[in-house]
Amino acid sequence: MSSALTALEAQVRDDLAKTSHPNAPWLEPKPGPDGKPALDVLIVGAGQSGLATAFGLMRSQVTNILIVDKAEEGKEGPWLSYARMHTLRSPKDFTGPDLDIPSLTYQSWHEARFGKEDWDHLDLIPRELWADYLLWFKHAVGLTVRNGCELLEIVPASDGLLAATVECGDATETLYARKIVLATGQEAMGNWTVPEPLRHLPARLLALASDRIDFGALAGKTVAVIGAGATAFDNAATALEAGAAEVHLLCRRAEIQLIQPYRWLTFRGFLRHFCDLDDAWRWRFMRAILELREGFPQATYDRCAQFANFHLHEGTPIEAAREVGDAVELRTPRGIVSANFVICGTGTDIDVAERRELGKFADNIATWADRYDPPESERSPRLGRYPYLADDYAFTERVPGKTPWISNIHLFAFASTMSFGPSGSSINAMTTAIPKLVYGLTRGLFRADLERHWNSFNAYDVPQAVIARQKQAAEERG
Numbered sequence: 001m002s003s004a005l006t007a008l009e010a011q012v013r014d015d016l017a018k019t020s021h022p023n024a025p026w027l028e029p030k031p032g033p034d035g036k037p038a039l040d041v042l043i044v045g046a047g048q049s050g051l052a053t054a055f056g057l058m059r060s061q062v063t064n065i066l067i068v069d070k071a072e073e074g075k076e077g078p079w080l081s082y083a084r085m086h087t088l089r090s091p092k093d094f095t096g097p098d099l100d101i102p103s104l105t106y107q108s109w110h111e112a113r114f115g116k117e118d119w120d121h122l123d124l125i126p127r128e129l130w131a132d133y134l135l136w137f138k139h140a141v142g143l144t145v146r147n148g149c150e151l152l153e154i155v156p157a158s159d160g161l162l163a164a165t166v167e168c169g170d171a172t173e174t175l176y177a178r179k180i181v182l183a184t185g186q187e188a189m190g191n192w193t194v195p196e197p198l199r200h201l202p203a204r205l206l207a208l209a210s211d212r213i214d215f216g217a218l219a220g221k222t223v224a225v226i227g228a229g230a231t232a233f234d235n236a237a238t239a240l241e242a243g244a245a246e247v248h249l250l251c252r253r254a255e256i257q258l259i260q261p262y263r264w265l266t267f268r269g270f271l272r273h274f275c276d277l278d279d280a281w282r283w284r285f286m287r288a289i290l291e292l293r294e295g296f297p298q299a300t301y302d303r304c305a306q307f308a309n310f311h312l313h314e315g316t317p318i319e320a321a322r323e324v325g326d327a328v329e330l331r332t333p334r335g336i337v338s339a340n341f342v343i344c345g346t347g348t349d350i351d352v353a354e355r356r357e358l359g360k361f362a363d364n365i366a367t368w369a370d371r372y373d374p375p376e377s378e379r380s381p382r383l384g385r386y387p388y389l390a391d392d393y394a395f396t397e398r399v400p401g402k403t404p405w406i407s408n409i410h411l412f413a414f415a416s417t418m419s420f421g422p423s424g425s426s427i428n429a430m431t432t433a434i435p436k437l438v439y440g441l442t443r444g445l446f447r448a449d450l451e452r453h454w455n456s457f458n459a460y461d462v463p464q465a466v467i468a469r470q471k472q473a474a475e476e477r478g
C-alpha cells in the first residue's frame, strides 16, 4: 500500500476516534432459540448501501451486526458485472458512504492513490475505481462481510426475533436477528422487465441488460436494444465497441428523455424531508419523477453517437416480435426492425412475490395502492406496487396483526423510493438517507429495550464524586 493511503487510513482512524462520542455500549445481545446471542442487525447486501448502513450502525455503537452478500468479495453490486458504462453518472463530488467524514470520501481516497492533480483533472469516476473505493472503505472502517452467503427466507422466531435462512456455499444455516436490513439493490423487490411482445423469444436471441452477455459474439451482427435510459445506451455502446454491424436503440416514447429529474431533486431539503410529506405530495412528486424516468449524461450518448452504425429510433414501441431464421423481426408503428440479437434495457418492475426471500409474507406487505388512492389524473398501477414503508424504512402490514414481525424488516433499496424519494440505490441521497435509516434502527432497538434501560437506570449507583462526609466515615473505619 502506498504511504499516502497508509496515512489516509491513519487519518480515518483519528477522525473516527475524535467523533465517536457518545461511545458507551448500550445493547445487550438477546439469546436466540439456539442458545447463541442473536444479532442486533443482520444486513443483507454488501453493496454501498449495506456497507454504509453497517458503518452508521457501528458509529451508533450497534456492533453486534453481520453483513452477508451472495456475491464473492469485490463483486458486490453491479459495478464489475453488468454495469457497462465507463464512468459513474454521478458528478465526482457527490459524497456517499463516508457519511460526511472527509477522510472517508471518494475524493480523499482518489487523491491518496493518484494525487491531487489527478483528481483535479478527473471528469467522472471510473466504475472500476468506485468498486475499488468501496472495498477500501469496507477495510478502512473495519467492516467484515460474509461473502457467498445468500438469504433464502425470513420467518418469525421466538421472543420477537427474526430467523433468516442463509445458504453459504453448500451449507444452509439459520441466523437469528432482532432486525434485518435488506440492502439488496436494484432487484430487491422485483425483477428486470421484458416487454410483453418479446417474452416468448428464446435466450439465444434475447438478453436482459443485467445478464452476462457475450458481446464478442455480437461482432458483425445487428443488435436491437430496447429502452432509452442510460443502461440501454451503455449496452448499445458496448455492442458497437465490440464490432456489431448495426445497433438500433428503440425508444417507446415519442421523444427520448433528456432531462435528469434526479439532478433537480439533489438538494438537502428534498432529500432529507421528502419522507416527511403527506402521501398526496409524496405520490405527486415521485409519480412525476419516476414516470419521467432518468435521463442519461452527454458522455453516455456520445459513446454511441460516434458510431455511424448506431440508429436511434424514437416513438418506436414494440408491437410484436417473431423469429425468422436466426433473426428476430420487431414490428413497430414505424415499420419492421430486424436484429440478430435483442437486449432489454427496460429497467426493473416491483413485484414482491418474485423475491424468494420475501415469499412467506409478500402478500401482507402493504403497497402504495393499499394505502393511497390518487386523483384520476395521477393514477399509476406500476407505482402503486411499490411497498408503503414506515418512517424507519420498515415494511408495513396490509392486514394489521397478520405478520407484525415484518416491522423489523427494513428495506433500503430502489423500491424504497416511493416512500423516501431517492434513498437506497442512489449515491446522491446516501448522506441524508443512511442516517435516517440508522436513526430508525436505533430507535426501534432502544424502545424495545426500555424496561431494561429503566431497570439499569434504577440500579445505577456509581458516585461521581467523594464528599467530606464519606471521607470522614472511611477514616473513622480506619
Ligand SMILES: Cc1cc2nc3c(=O)[nH]c(=O)nc-3n(C[C@H](O)[C@H](O)[C@H](O)COP(=O)(O)OP(=O)(O)OC[C@H]3O[C@@H](n4cnc5c(N)ncnc54)[C@H](O)[C@@H]3O)c2cc1C
Pocket: 044, 045, 046, 047, 048, 049, 050, 068, 069, 070, 071, 075, 076, 077, 078, 079, 082, 083, 084, 087, 088, 089, 090, 149, 150, 151, 152, 183, 184, 185, 186, 231, 357, 412, 413, 414, 424, 425, 426, 427, 428
Ligand atoms: C448499471 C448501473 C449504473 C449505476 N450508476 C449509478 C451512478 O452513476 N450514480 C448513482 O447514484 N447511482 C447509480 N446506480 C444506482 C445505484 O447507485 C447502484 O445500483 C448501487 O449499486 C446501489 O447500491 P446498493 O448497495 O443499494 O445495491 P447493490 O450495489 O446492487 O448491492 C446489493 C447487494 O445485495 C446482494 N444481494 C442481493 N440479494 C441477496 C440475497 N438474497 N442474499 C445475499 N445477498 C444479496 C447482491 O449480491 C449485491 O451485492 C447505477 C445502477 C446501475 C444498475
